[in-house]
Amino acid sequence: MTQYLESSFTKNKILLTEKVVVKCCDTARSEAAWYLSVKDVRIDVPFVYFSNDDTIVMERIYGTKPTAEDMVDIINLFQSQRPIYSTNPQTYIDNLDDERLRDKFSKLPKFDPTETFFHGDLSTTNVIMQGDRPYLIDPNIKLNVFGNYQTDAAKAIFSFLVFEQDLVSAKIIAAHHIPEIWLLAAAEGSRVAKYNPKYRTFVNNILDIYESL
């Protein structure tokens, strides 16, 4: 059975067969490079059959959604791994289109600029569990934008709270980090809101959580 999809956020075209995923996107090269780099991180990823500037063809992975504890394990692993490339943390702040967030980050003493390995879109839909083995798909690596284990943790928090409607799991992940992780979660939400401005409502709710701490 073949399925044809369009990503609700990026509008990327995706063709799914029983065993293969064909994704048309302008990030195909960087995605393929990320999948190759994961060999050193002991994380499973789909096998990449082919990639060029606008298409990536890879193995289709089946499984279940991760728990908060699964996400914590992945984030801890990333924290101990070297980054693929080096960037200035300021690029993350500069890439935010929400002036309030940029202002809050500029006053933030604890934004950890430590560069580590990261995924760039560590949402519950991009981690597929086969038993206790996580497979990671759809990395979002922009070559000039900073990310680290904290930005991945923040996206996981946003994903549990907003996509899964699961505040408890979001709090489990947040408990492993400094309180400012909620500000990063709002920032990750604002990146989602770039594609769909309706998500700004959720960014406001998360900022409320951060400011009430």
Add this chain to the structure above:
Amino acid sequence: MNYQVIITANGANTRMRAITDLPKFSLFYKNDRILEWLLGMFPTAKVLTHYEIPYIDQSKIIKCLPSASRKETLANLKGMENVLIVDCDIIPILPSGFDIPEPTKDMNISGDIVFWKHSDNSKTEAIPSGLYFIKSIDKLLTKMQNDSIPFSHFHPLAYLNTIHLGTIKEYYDAVLGE
């Protein structure tokens, strides 16, 4: 006729706990909290609540004890007449330039009014909008047998479309819907 607007914000917040620790009226809808939307539409309204609400003018708050039912909440308003009760988990949709209809002037009636909206559910044509004009709180309390306002006693009905935000599904549908 003058009437007082009371926003009832005294629920236990059981239905939204999966997404927030805050009372549901403090959740955002776009760039303002639900309660801020309501106070913007009803500038003279008072808020009947047991919660601390630091982000609004404190003179607007009528403090009460937590209650287990709507009847218990409304009992805090004993003696009041001509009251527009507004649930705290709705936002009225008003055409530009229009105000909430002043119940007695626009409708030339002297009894209680319940506002209704069309339902998307095929089994019910209409559901309450979340606003009720009450002539006498005391008389209403004697009619109330349980948590529900006895709609059979509201002979005049009025239409007012509202966005419902009281459950997680309603909230997500409103925030992400078209």
